[in-house]
Amino acid sequence: MNDFEVPEGIDVLRVFCGPDGRHGNALGVVRDGRRYPGNESRQALARKLGFSETVFVDDPERGTVDIRTPGLRLPFAGHPLVGAAWLLDLEVLELPVGDVTARQDGEFTWITARPEWAPPRTLERYASVAEVEALTEPPPGEGWLYVWAWEDEAAGRVRARAFPRRDDGVDVDEDEATGAAAMLLSAELGRALNIRQGRGSQILTAPAPDGTMEVGGRVLLVVAS
Numbered sequence: 001m002n003d004f005e006v007p008e009g010i011d012v013l014r015v016f017c018g019p020d021g022r023h024g025n026a027l028g029v030v031r032d033g034r035r036y037p038g039n040e041s042r043q044a045l046a047r048k049l050g051f052s053e054t055v056f057v058d059d060p061e062r063g064t065v066d067i068r069t070p071g072l073r074l075p076f077a078g079h080p081l082v083g084a085a086w087l088l089d090l091e092v093l094e095l096p097v098g099d100v101t102a103r104q105d106g107e108f109t110w111i112t113a114r115p116e117w118a119p120p121r122t123l124e125r126y127a128s129v130a131e132v133e134a135l136t137e138p139p140p141g142e143g144w145l146y147v148w149a150w151e152d153e154a155a156g157r158v159r160a161r162a163f164p165r166r167d168d169g170v171d172v173d174e175d176e177a178t179g180a181a182a183m184l185l186s187a188e189l190g191r192a193l194n195i196r197q198g199r200g201s202q203i204l205t206a207p208a209p210d211g212t213m214e215v216g217g218r219v220l221l222v223v224a225s
Contacts, residue, residue, distance in 0.1 A: 006223050010030050011087055011225045017218040018200040023177070023201045025178070027051060027055065028055070029057065029087055030056045032057065043070070045068075047071075053077050055081075057084065064094040074119070076180065077119075078178065081102070085109055090102055100113045107218050109217065109219055111179075112213070114211065114212055119180060122143055125149065126147055132160070135161060138174070156192055160195050160197045161198060162176075182205050191207065192206040204216040
């Protein structure tokens with residue numbers, strides 16, 4: 001995030017924190033979206049905050065939210081919805097693609113959505129955890145890349161890293177925690193996963209018989225509005 005004071009009315013969270021409460025992906029949540037009407041004002045704030053995503057809450061009772069990166073609007077994203085559900089204590093979130101349900105389970109917040117709502121990601125399996133961790137920069141190529149390897153296949157434990165390789169105003173080479181990519185990987189493998197991503201973030205997934213997917217993780221409040 002840029003070095004400036006967070007404007008009033010905006011909460012800052014970390015979503016998908018590790019077991020020690022560290023790491024996770026930063027998220028801004030604008031509790032009253034009416035303060036930023038229109039596309040231009042929302043994109044300007046998202047650019048100013050500099051997070052990978054910022055959520056604007058348009059109706060806190062119905063759970064209507066608008067997800068923005070610094071460069072564009074997203075129809076769906078994992079960590080913003082987990083964070084918003086936790087912060088606002090919502091059971092349903094309304095999105096352009098459909099309704100997302102949410103629940104709390106101890107220290108974890110879960111959302112249920114359809115994997116096909118997630119933006120396309122290239123999922124590339126590596127032979128070992130060591131190979132994933134040895135990367136010092138994004139692998140060459142274009143487009144969003146999610147590299148992963150089994151830590152313990154029998155237990156469903158995965159080591160992953162995400163490289164957006166994008167040009168949307170987010171000034172980072174690596175995404176710390178990516179719920180949408182975790183959903184896609186879990187759907188491709190057809191099983192529940194316990195994913196350690198980035199520096200130490202944790203993402204849990206659980207596929208359901210109807211084709212939906214649960215994604216869960218810990219959320220911590222960093223700055224309260």
